[in-house]
Amino acid sequence: MATFPTAPPVRHRLRPVVVPLVLLVVALVAAVGSRLVALPTSSSDAAAPVGDGELPDGTSVYDDRHAGVTELDPDLLRALRRAATAAVDDDVDIVVNSGWRSREYQQRLLDEAVATYGSRAEAARWVSTPDASPHVSGDAVDVGPAQAAAWLGSNGARYGLCRIYDNEPWHYELRPEAVDRGCPPRYPDPTHDPRNRR
Ligand SMILES: [Zn+2]
Numbered sequence: 001m002a003t004f005p006t007a008p009p010v011r012h013r014l015r016p017v018v019v020p021l022v023l024l025v026v027a028l029v030a031a032v033g034s035r036l037v038a039l040p041t042s043s044s045d046a047a048a049p050v051g052d053g054e055l056p057d058g059t060s061v062y063d064d065r066h067a068g069v070t071e072l073d074p075d076l077l078r079a080l081r082r083a084a085t086a087a088v089d090d091d092v093d094i095v096v097n098s099g100w101r102s103r104e105y106q107q108r109l110l111d112e113a114v115a116t117y118g119s120r121a122e123a124a125r126w127v128s129t130p131d132a133s134p135h136v137s138g139d140a141v142d143v144g145p146a147q148a149a150a151w152l153g154s155n156g157a158r159y160g161l162c163r164i165y166d167n168e169p170w171h172y173e174l175r176p177e178a179v180d181r182g183c184p185p186r187y188p189d190p191t192h193d194p195r196n197r198r
Contacts, residue, residue: 049064049065049066049067049069049070049071050065050066051066051067051068052067052101052102052104053067053071053098053099053100053101053102053105053106053135054068054101054105055068055069055096055098055099059095059096060095060096061077061080061081061094061095061096062081062084063096067100067102068096068098068099068100068101069096069099069100070100071099071100071138072099072100072138072139072141073137073138073139073174075174075176076138076139076140076141076161076173079159079160079161079174080094080096080143080159080172082159083155083156083158083159083161086155086159087148087151087152090151092147092148092151093148094143094144094148094151095143095144095145095148096141096142096143096144097142097143097144097170098141098142099138099140099141100135100136100138101135101136102136103130103136104130106127106128106129106130106133106135106136107129107130109127110123110130113126113127124190124191124196125167125189125190125191126167126168126189127190128195128196132193132195132196134173134195139173139174140164140171140172140173141171141172141173142168142171142172143170144170146169146170149163149169149170150169153169156178156183157178157179157182158179159179160174160175160177160178160179161173161174161175161178162174162175162178162183162184163183164187164193165187165188165189165190166186166187166188166189167188167189168190
């Protein structure tokens with residue numbers, strides 16, 4: 001201050017310094033505040049669907065919080081929701097055990113199946129590769145519980161929902177022509193599916 005003995009009143013000299021300081025403080029508070037607010041809610045925030053396709057038990061077909069549901073083909077999801085709504089009239093609650101899966105998640109499931117079944121050939125009867133799996137493309141859904149899968153087996157064709165494999169009563173895909181013509185013949189298991197021979 002000694003260098004400005006004849007400077008204008010204090011009020012005027014302070015202003016150029018005080019204003020940027022105030023702005024800085026406001027900006028800091030805003031930044032810290034938004035981070036404090038963002039951190040605790042980010043994991044439970046419903047804004048963006050999350051996940052690699054792994055779903056919690058009992059996931060509803062209407063659940064928009066999980067990529068495993070929202071990344072399904074829109075026509076398949078629409079058909080599934082219509083069927084689930086109708087199933088309620090029969091006291092049947094259709095849940096999604098698995099829907100869309102990331103390639104990484106599919107590979108993890110395949111690796112686990114190889115460990116479980118002891119060979120790649122036996123695992124292939126249950127879990128497809130990331131290249132072949134209709135789950136990775138969002139074109140397949142595994143429903144539960146068994147009662148719901150059975151309900152879809154009897155009523156799914158009306159919504160274009162068809163069981164594809166004899167050994168997987170829970171696995172359904174969209175076959176729009178089934179509404180008029182019924183579902184196509186099933187494969188004994190995924191190894192008979194031409195998509196798995198690519
Ligand atoms: Zn499946």
